[in-house]
Amino acid sequence: MIIDKKSIPWQDRPEHFKDIMWRYSANPIIHRYDIPGSNSIFNSAVVAFGEGFAGVFRCDSKSVQMNIFVGFSKDGLHWNIEHSPIDFKTGNTEMIDSDYKYDPRVTFIDDRYWITWCNGYNGPTIGIDYTFDFKEFFQCENAFLPFNRNGVLFPERINGKYLMLSRPSDNGHTPFGDIYISYSPDMKYWGEHRCVMKIAPFAESAWQCTKIGAGSVPIKTEEGWLMFYHGVISTCNGFRYSMGAALLDLENPGKVLYRNKSYLIAPAELYETTGDVPNVIFPCAALYEGDKVAVYYGAADTCVAIAFGYISEIIDFMKKNAL
Amino acid sequence: MIIDKKSIPWQDRPEHFKDIMWRYSANPIIHRYDIPGSNSIFNSAVVAFGEGFAGVFRCDSKSVQMNIFVGFSKDGLHWNIEHSPIDFKTGNTEMIDSDYKYDPRVTFIDDRYWITWCNGYNGPTIGIDYTFDFKEFFQCENAFLPFNRNGVLFPERINGKYLMLSRPSDNGHTPFGDIYISYSPDMKYWGEHRCVMKIAPFAESAWQCTKIGAGSVPIKTEEGWLMFYHGVISTCNGFRYSMGAALLDLENPGKVLYRNKSYLIAPAELYETTGDVPNVIFPCAALYEGDKVAVYYGAADTCVAIAFGYISEIIDFMKKNAL
């Protein structure tokens, strides 16, 4: 396996800039109207594939129907997104109907790409499908009962089992939410649910005091699984989503080794502070190559942007700045 | 009567632009501070009048008192709005006092211009007045009991009766709302209330899943009454108002023939995504000439903008894209 080892998108840290992560200067890389009929393209996942990259994109139509679309790119920056949503075949279930699909993540495990997303089945839950080639997609059983969001798979099995992070929710704009882990022997039945990370106290780390949710597929490092996640604060004018990172134990990923007290990036650019939902940074994927990492995030529920950083710096910062 | 037959404001569709409706390049046409003491000018109605156009404008003062003002324009783009609100004489009622007035619409019927607006009488309801000359205005009985908003009259009587669309509400930032039609023999007593259009299912057309309200005075076409309306989605950061259109049956306007599944325009420009209430497009009037139509809409509860389109294309789109 050499995925994630090709040239990822990259831009050096701007001179005099001192933060741990920095934005791509040409952000957003994908605009809201980049495919016909789209209202917005955001909260999307990318992965190394073939000579370049493949991705699964959340494109809300102008009827504001939420669905997921395949796209391809040579450089990870310029994307050709298909104009029709993914059409599913039967995987390990006959039930391949959904009310809506949004916020996909993509993980390569063993021999195939697994996609998880927020699937509408009488409320949001975690949908699963797999593909070998990003042409044919096979839908599987939903992982959980409603209500759940932000299901993220680990890129390898541990003790033979698949692992999924998720955030139990309710059926609206959930004003609470912690990150859990669940295990499955077969991607069909899930159990051994454990709470991994809770929201932070308001007085200590208010940017993540309302709810948190797993973002990118965890990256295996020598020190642990590095996961980017979003945290939410509830202001008098609504939710504000920022991005942090956590390091999970390699063998028992239900254990948090370190976790950011400070966020890594929070909404500040105009494409983050204005849009369909102002003040949202929502990471869904990360490409890495050596120490470099490029995090893809949805901005303002409207477009897709990238931020860069060095894995080693991010982990160092996490240790010095632990919650 | 040849109203609405003079030269309306117009600008051709931008090259390479493919959407059904497009914005005026010099939007907004009216700015928040365009009259002394105004905080914002938005959600306003215009109509052909004399050699040009007249309008009734919602101008909130810097004390954020809501009132309606007369204005005149030769080209529909540059407006002289009076600096004092409309002063009413007695029409068919002695009760011409109001707590506040907002969101006017103007309709020419038979021999006079009828203005409807959201009238504060122990809560919002539909106020009515008429004028022959936009100099003297005669207030009539409120059409309904509180609580109601978005009262829009049809431009002609059917079977001798006046028809009004409205949206029953509650006394706050109503999180629900459908469009109804009511009939009156005399503009004083109203009845035969029927539900015309309901909100759409979240999974099918989420931009209009929270509430909807009639926008412009319906335009009579061969295929039906064309009405622009607003639809609202409730995001975690508040309401977002977009614009769609519907075609109502010519003889029985309580019957919807077609209705947009996709919106026609939704907040995306900075004057729509920022302002006193971010992410609002609120149509209140439409001028047409042949196949051309210019829709006036309030943007972000702050200013007035215009969008253009062809009636035939809008109706075609509605048929292909029906909810």
Added chain:
Amino acid sequence: MIIDKKSIPWQDRPEHFKDIMWRYSANPIIHRYDIPGSNSIFNSAVVAFGEGFAGVFRCDSKSVQMNIFVGFSKDGLHWNIEHSPIDFKTGNTEMIDSDYKYDPRVTFIDDRYWITWCNGYNGPTIGIDYTFDFKEFFQCENAFLPFNRNGVLFPERINGKYLMLSRPSDNGHTPFGDIYISYSPDMKYWGEHRCVMKIAPFAESAWQCTKIGAGSVPIKTEEGWLMFYHGVISTCNGFRYSMGAALLDLENPGKVLYRNKSYLIAPAELYETTGDVPNVIFPCAALYEGDKVAVYYGAADTCVAIAFGYISEIIDFMKKNAL
């Protein structure tokens, strides 16, 4: 016309009892299971009819469907309620379908009995029908747009117009509500809406500080229209409904002459403090004969009870105890 002149139910004030109104010692007169399949019978209206009395009863079934039923009684205390709900014929409308019906009132005007009730048409509004004989019922247009409850007609026309009290509401367990009056030339179109009575300040008369609603058909007295109404306070354990009375101007019933600051009766007996909705006294009808009046009220949304009083004492008390 000699309705309401026959012997009404009556029981003298208990010795040593000093309140203005007193309960019937055999309350409740109608129990929850008095007809097959009923869950509860309450909030019902009675009227003198033929040799005795007729009534329209709210009977919720064991599926908790709400509907209205006819009943007859010789003495006003013992009732035969039919086992099927009222079946409507077409009156002045073709639309005789309802989602549900509840809380009826009955008024004799001119030559027939008019029944008003809370009619489910995409939310509660005021349904109207008439009958000459309590056998055939003719449904008319709903008086108003949703959302409305507690529509009560006056027993005679004034200046040729029908008058209706009502309480604009919202679509749930409305936590606000004032009493309005509306006029109609024909029982089909309604207008001239005026606010009659508002809720009372918490510090002055808290039992009616959350919402109020007309109860019985107004009784014409020399001093004015006497109307029993309910007032609601919002406790930390829900709403509590009590009963008061108001005197409205004979010629302009939109004008309140006097209104109780104290309630007349409030929930205190076990059949009032326990039941499907604890702590509810909800008057819907009043029979009178000379100075005597018997008020029928729903208790705890479960059963029907009666309270007695002298009209002259009630009016005297209202004057001395005016809000």
Added chain:
Amino acid sequence: MIIDKKSIPWQDRPEHFKDIMWRYSANPIIHRYDIPGSNSIFNSAVVAFGEGFAGVFRCDSKSVQMNIFVGFSKDGLHWNIEHSPIDFKTGNTEMIDSDYKYDPRVTFIDDRYWITWCNGYNGPTIGIDYTFDFKEFFQCENAFLPFNRNGVLFPERINGKYLMLSRPSDNGHTPFGDIYISYSPDMKYWGEHRCVMKIAPFAESAWQCTKIGAGSVPIKTEEGWLMFYHGVISTCNGFRYSMGAALLDLENPGKVLYRNKSYLIAPAELYETTGDVPNVIFPCAALYEGDKVAVYYGAADTCVAIAFGYISEIIDFMKKNAL
């Protein structure tokens, strides 16, 4: 296996009583203070065991800590409940700690008694344990992620899999809730989640329009699985819980064959309408013998009561009275 075949508690239908189910005349059978330190004993499950019956009881202490206790009875009416809560050993999990436990159900499958309950693990979810003898109890993995309540197992495996009904919830007094079914090969990992029954429309069957939840372990009949469940309506004074029944397909229990439109019993007796939570009937278990069934239900979150009926009549009624 001959469980549930011994003499169950029974009392014939009272003369002249016509409802499908009737209450035990000596209700409640267990009172709130029946063990030292208890505040209330309710929402409890019983099962045939040995020469008599065993049960698992929700006893809230006077600190209002919620826990589950074992009890035994010879006749199903008089119970000896232990004074200390159940102490768990490790079953298929090491995690046997709980924040609280409530609302147990008991099912015999194959060779042992399985107990499910609402288990506090950062919010309510479904706890599982088994016992062979009601002396030693072995805690297993929680079935689901939070938030969930009312987990009820089927008394036998179908296609080798265990089946559980449950009601996904949120973390408070959930104002919504439908019944789902999930499958497990091993009582550890769960999947194949399907929605079984949704709340009913307000206008059709309002007693179950807010939320519903499985009650007793389904009883296998020739016509299908008979399950008693609770339905909730939201009144202006809080929730009201009533009891209905449904018949699920024998081979595919995710399919509802019939379901009560009317409730079977609803709060009406003083021990149901008053107590810690007024107006609650909450079935948790059913014993049957031939055609006779005795349903155990919690009353007013305070005590335990029984209602009786004939299975054949209940199913007949369900067919004639289907939602």
Added chain:
Amino acid sequence: MIIDKKSIPWQDRPEHFKDIMWRYSANPIIHRYDIPGSNSIFNSAVVAFGEGFAGVFRCDSKSVQMNIFVGFSKDGLHWNIEHSPIDFKTGNTEMIDSDYKYDPRVTFIDDRYWITWCNGYNGPTIGIDYTFDFKEFFQCENAFLPFNRNGVLFPERINGKYLMLSRPSDNGHTPFGDIYISYSPDMKYWGEHRCVMKIAPFAESAWQCTKIGAGSVPIKTEEGWLMFYHGVISTCNGFRYSMGAALLDLENPGKVLYRNKSYLIAPAELYETTGDVPNVIFPCAALYEGDKVAVYYGAADTCVAIAFGYISEIIDFMKKNAL
């Protein structure tokens, strides 16, 4: 000073009854209609005075105006309550106007009786007055800014300062609330505010997990200040108020030595579970004599009842049953 040393009301513990506190068998001692025009009499305070006892009573009128009234009793069980509310003279303030007054407490300090109550001044805050003879009452400055409730003075000064417990609130049916202590050199200016007791965790002592408030004037014992307080749990059908006790440090009463994990009494009798606000036990005063204590509490916001106990047993129980 020998107040509280005369014969207090007393009744021995019922045989076989094992709880720490028990109710008076003739409860309630004061009924809702015990004075003319009253709707309810509850949440009231008593104190030894002269040859017997004096009290300050919350009597809500039939207009549900809340006010406080003086009463006298020889035995503490039979009370003569005056028919007009207390009329205030100027104490240390000119502002003796109030929107409403409720929930009084009475404390003898030095040479006079101090009364504190919930005083309506643009919302609830703590009103203060003093009397020497229960004939003339002198109103003082409100202790705090709104919003506050349950202000209770200590019966002696410590380090020359007055001490008051209170519960900061908001302006409605506050769903939160902890007990604070404040100090004053002069009963006019207050400071040194400290949090004394917080609500308990839901999983440990749910009866006091929503809000708590000081009840009776603390009783000085050798082991500390004994204070009865109320705790509230929020059920799906509203708040439930129960009574516990705490022991505060003699020299630093801001420090809790012990505090009940279990409640002492909770609503169970019909006069506690039904009434204007079901399920309320609200202690406001305690008389003691040697080891005996009689606690006066409001029941269901409707009437006044008494519970008895032995101080030594209550303290022992608190130690064994500490939160």
Added chain:
Amino acid sequence: MIIDKKSIPWQDRPEHFKDIMWRYSANPIIHRYDIPGSNSIFNSAVVAFGEGFAGVFRCDSKSVQMNIFVGFSKDGLHWNIEHSPIDFKTGNTEMIDSDYKYDPRVTFIDDRYWITWCNGYNGPTIGIDYTFDFKEFFQCENAFLPFNRNGVLFPERINGKYLMLSRPSDNGHTPFGDIYISYSPDMKYWGEHRCVMKIAPFAESAWQCTKIGAGSVPIKTEEGWLMFYHGVISTCNGFRYSMGAALLDLENPGKVLYRNKSYLIAPAELYETTGDVPNVIFPCAALYEGDKVAVYYGAADTCVAIAFGYISEIIDFMKKNAL
């Protein structure tokens, strides 16, 4: 004392600009990232000090911890803000711990600078400290019990007493709030609480209809104390904060002489309409020199900006435009 008599920041009114106050053309003067680790710098107070100016700044860190920092400036426009928050010594209290600190104000009284701020002590209340030199800071007792915000001291004692304005709140994003005044003989004990200014009626001055709070330290003028304050309206997309002014009586500052009906400035520039909390103008300080005044305000909870005006014009406007 000659503070506030040196050269304040100033810029003349732009030509043709007619409003009473105008923004500094180089706004914002302090940006969100101006010190290392800051997320935002806003709602801050400045005062003349030494040869220039000192200030106390609210800097939220990137963990969104809220704290207050000292800064210095020669011209009031360019600021050196320290990189560590203020470290407190013991003043008149031993309790110098806080959960968080925000929204400071600074007042010179007699011989020292007093700082008030929103102090986290089990919820927000008013913290107090003093400094002579902006090097050493001495924390004092919190002025009030929770919950309170926007504590502002008068710059001199009246009748020997300190005076503080504040706004009683609740523990969340308080949707109500009026301005009160309290008195203290010693900065430790507070009393004589009076309501000074309430919110305005929606129909008259909606920008201040939800809540209001004192902003800058009152400026003594011949006509009264001039205070800038914020007012809030609740839109469907959240709170909008604007700035007004009031004139309080010189001898009895609890009495409002005049108060703006119109706001002075409201969010309109992009740095006010976008940011962490869109649409916020929050004044915390004012420097004046002769007739000129410079008001410092937080913008969008993100940065600091200045607006200018003439005191005489502001007072004139207030008189002509009084609420």
